[in-house]
Amino acid sequence: MSAIIGIHDVVVDDLYSQAKEKAANKGFYSSRWAPLMRRGRQLLAAAKVKLVLGLFILCVTVFMTSRISSFMGWIPDEPSAVFSPAKGGYAVLINSWKGNSLLTQSVAHYASCAGTDAIHVAWSQTDPPSENLKAYLKRVVFSKSQTALKPSFKFDINKENYLNYRFKPIDDLRTDAIFSVDDDVIVPCSFLDFAFSVWQSAPSTMVGFVPRMHWLDGQKNGVPYHKYGGWWSVWWMGAYSMVLSKAAFFHKKYLDLYTHMMPPSIQDYVARERNCEDIAMSLLIANATGAPPIWVKGKIHEIASSGISSLKGHSDRRNKCLNDIISLYGTVPLVSSNVKAVDARQEWFW
Incomplete structure (x- = not known):
């Protein structure tokens, strides 16, 4: 057990x-x-x-x-809803001097914009445009236009290469607004139509995409000396006093004022220097309004490989032009501004 x-x-x-x-x-x-x-x-x-x-x-x-x-x-890549035919339109005045290929691209583009009522080409080249080119561009305008009423198209042919003819009066315009543009500059239709709406709110002023600046920079030989500033000066100072006519709206009356009321000494200077007609127009409009231009924020595309501004010594020539034209004009009517028109529909924040 x-x-x-x-x-x-x-x-x-x-x-x-x-x-x-x-x-x-x-x-x-x-x-x-x-x-x-x-x-x-x-x-x-x-x-x-x-x-x-x-x-x-x-x-x-x-x-x-x-x-x-x-x-x-809204759709960013389509023509702006700001424009409507009831509000009228604008005439595109193309300054042609770089060749038929660029001109064709420019005409085709602006014909496609809903606000374009007419396209005029300021032709100041030695040889007149060929009949084939005229006929071809008319077909381009007709085919590219998106509106029922097709824009009219015309060459304004000048017998001599006279830079002031860029702003020669146009008799048969149906609209008050002129969009002055170089043949190598493309502004998308949506931005163009928005700028037109800005111009409609202030039709006496100049409204454009390329701002420039001037400022007093002491004296030279006892005379006030002004500096001409490009884009980087505008960016640095946060202000501008001109918009260039290479891409700008203004009233058609300024074509007449430039041709008939601008001091002949300034026209002679522009013709001799073959430069600075845009500065002369800026002074003319500023003197008439006593107000600054309006800079519109927008994309522009320069389709040529290079322009005058890329040439060596361009800044010095612009400084000289500005001071010479101010001297001939007898006053400095330019007014600075820090206002920028922006289409809030194309901004993330407003």
Whole structure:
């Protein structure tokens, strides 16, 4: 009897020891690894949340970018809704001097803009345009126009290469607004139509895309000396006093004033220097209005490889032009401004 009890006690004690050891080991490993496992699970959960949140933000951003046009009721790459035929239109006056290829691109583009009522090409080259070129460009205007009433098209041919003829009066215009532009400058239709709406709010002033600045820079030989500043001067100073006629709206009456009321000495100077007719026009309009021009924020594309502004010594010639024309004009009518017209529908924040 005692032998049986002894065997039982040994077995029970042996089983108890193995279970105890397993429990002890389990408790040891659990106490060692449990915090690390909990931390790992927390990090994994946080990463999943961040990943899901990031994907959600990305999807919302893509959706909003693709749909913002419909939310706001406008399409950036299409002609601006600002323009409507009931508000009238404008005549595009293209200064041609760089060749038929650029002229063709320019005419085709501006014919496609909804606000274009007429296209006039100021032709001052030695040889007149060929009949084939005239006929071809008329076909281009007709095919590119998106309106029922097609823009009229005409070459204004000058018998001599006289720079002042760029602003020669045009008799058969149906609109008051002139958009003066070089043949190598393309302004997208949406920006052009917005600038036209800005001009309609101030039709006596000059409204354009290329701002420039002037400032008094001491004296030379006892005479006040003014500096002409390009785009970087405008950017640095946050102000401008001119917009160039290479891409600008103004009233057609200024063509007549430039031709008949501008001091002959200034016209002679422009013809002799073959430069700075745009500065002369800026002074003329500023003197007539006593107000600054309006700079419109917008994209423009220069489709030629280079222009006058890229030539060596251009800045010095512009400084000389500005001071000479001011001297001949007898006053400095230019007014500085820091106002910029922006189409709020094409800005993320307003």
